Amino acid sequence: MIIYVETGKITPVNGTAFDFTTAKTIGKNIDDKEEQLKFGKGYDHNFALNPHDGNKAIAKVKSTLTGIILEVYTTEPG
Known part of the structure; x- marks a missing residue:
């Protein structure tokens, strides 16, 4: 079993599959080749908020x- 530990690093989302700053269909980018989509098996991530x-x-x-x-x-x- 692989366990991922939070690093505290905040990564900008602009232009990535995780960019929900404007409206879009949730599944629009789910098949993108972004490494973080594989790690979390989708959008199961902590989103840092202002x-x-x-x-x-x-x-x-x-x-x-x-x-x-x-x-x-x-x-x-x-």
Whole structure:
């Protein structure tokens, strides 16, 4: 069994499969050849967030079928 340990390194996501700074289909880049997609077997990673107080959604997911929206709020850093 392989265990991956957090290093504390924060890697920029701009232009990668992990770039969710603008809306896109979650599976759009899941088959990209990025090493981190293989390590986490997908998007199972810690996402470091800019400081926030929990009053603004840090993520939104919308169904293209029904239009229902899930908003995620947190006071945690990642």
